[in-house]
Amino acid sequence: MAKESKGTGPQIVIANNLASGRVVFLEKGAGAGSVSWGGLIETAEVAEDEARANELLALAEADVSARNEVMDAYLIDVEVTDEGLRPTKYREAIRCLGPTIRLDLGKQAEGAEA
């Protein structure tokens, strides 16, 4: 069971695709009966407050059980930077971009298909 929001700023939901293991994001427009996952952080639905964050997490967890497409969904803190939406913690930033020592790998190199 994923933890509820502890964040105070904007948050998104991150998970792993079951078949590929790749990192995916809960996409914009998430609502009951309308949940999709994408490989680009730019397409992630951003929760601006705690209530919406917990709502997104609940939708994500329900989808984990219902459609078996992704796993291990949880919330991460993000901020808007010059490069776009970025996680505030370096661990999650590396997770969302790829290895810092191999810029030819991961999402930083491959985009949505990574």
Next chain:
Amino acid sequence: MYRYDEHDHALVQDRVKQFRRQVERRIAGEISEEQFRPLRLMNGLYLQLHAYMLRVAIPYGTLDSRQMRKLAYIARRYDKGYGHFTTRQNIQYNWPKLEETPDILAELAEVEMHAIQTSGNCIRNVTSDQYAGAAKGEIEDPRIWCEIARQWSTLHPEFSFLPRKFKIAITGCENDRAAVKVHDIGMIMKRDDAGEVGFEVIVGGGLGRTPFVGKTIREFLPKEDFLSYLEAVLRVYNQLGRRDNKYKARIKVTLHETGKEEFTRLVEEEWNAIKDSTLKLPKEEVDRIAAHFEPPAFKAFEDAAPACDARAAADPEFAAWLRHNVNEHKASGYAIANISVKPVGEPPGDVTSEQMDAMADMADEFSFSELRVTHVQNVVLPHVEKDQLPALFDKLTEAGLATANVGLLSDIICCPGLDYCALANARSIPIAQELTKKYTLEKQQEVGDLQIKISGCINACGHHHVGHIGILGVDRKGEEHYQVQLGGSASEEAALGKIIGRGFTGEEVVDVVDKILDTYLELRQEDESFIECFRRLGQDPFKERVYGTA
């Protein structure tokens, strides 16, 4: 090399079929991730920071060219063109897809490889001296005993759910290249007063958050009692080992809390009850396995190698490679060639599929098709004719594998760190890269023997506790920081390093290493290595230089 018999083949094939069905059920939603996780881990499949990671066992670090080519093929076909050799003589692939993993395991099974027991609370890959069967002064080839331990421990019903993972290392030399004293069980082959060969048994070593150098609980164990004694140690651990706290569950804590004397008494009591059972090793079975490790058909050579000597006299780069990467062999006219996979600025232990293929070709041409993977994350061609060394060096140079730095500053052990690992707190590879870029080979040679080991978290996969200079990445208030420790060693004189003081940022830590090395170069006595100098002087002069105060 050991070749699978029909039982090994059947076991591995059955496991591939079983895992294929498990994956199908997981993808179909018939089992949950919670149910599937232990099943995938039993087959070496982790979920890491960016993707799945598959850890493949290379038993006691020995493989042949056919197996290396298969590892290259898997990297190319199923991953992103490279693999990572680990500190446990295994290989990890960082980007496999779940749905393709059964196919990868089937490919591995074709060349007698697998990923069984590369995860979970069981007996893991038994590791050994990378020079086994080739080292001068070796008492016996320890891989015979590693293989016996592998067969005994594979799917051992009593030891498949231990309190925690369990690692065994065995060496046949006094000069320990397998870090046996920081394993759950370490065994050193030795002779008793009558000249009989057996083992010194060391228990309770380990790194991680509670590091210990192992303690000798039996000075001499006859060979025939090898399995019964292992079984006795594991039984005592299985009964006493803590299952209430995973951080206190390793045998090192069990031994520490029980006390060496009482732990030893319990092991000996158990051993006396079982040593004359079916676990007593029949000589014919040992001989059968030993036959797989017979040395190759070495030619009869004089030790002189005129072609090699002439090239060394004319080519300083070759001479440097010869000095640092080539070791003495037990057979006259042969040498052990270490292939450094630590080129300047590259992640330690990472090898491309092209380089794996090239090494396989070189093994065929120069080393009876044999290769070894070392716990220091390098590769070895164990049996090379000395006069073939120039030709080998040329091929290594072509493949980008001729870095002459084995045992030097840039021959760094480094875990994947936060660039890949879900457990890590900080990145480790960038620190290694900066250090290798900072020092020229000439400077490294001036410094001499030096082991830097870097871990990205307290789990210590990068062995920082036993680095002459150990670096540990930590998270400090959301920033990567690095603690530095000095004086560790993984050798026969194993020791744990001590933290010198407050930590540093990633930028600072490279300069800190510089200050430590300057101090050493100023204070060393003639021919004194870094670790010898540190043992003579202690931490104070190094701390004073780093912090400006003792």
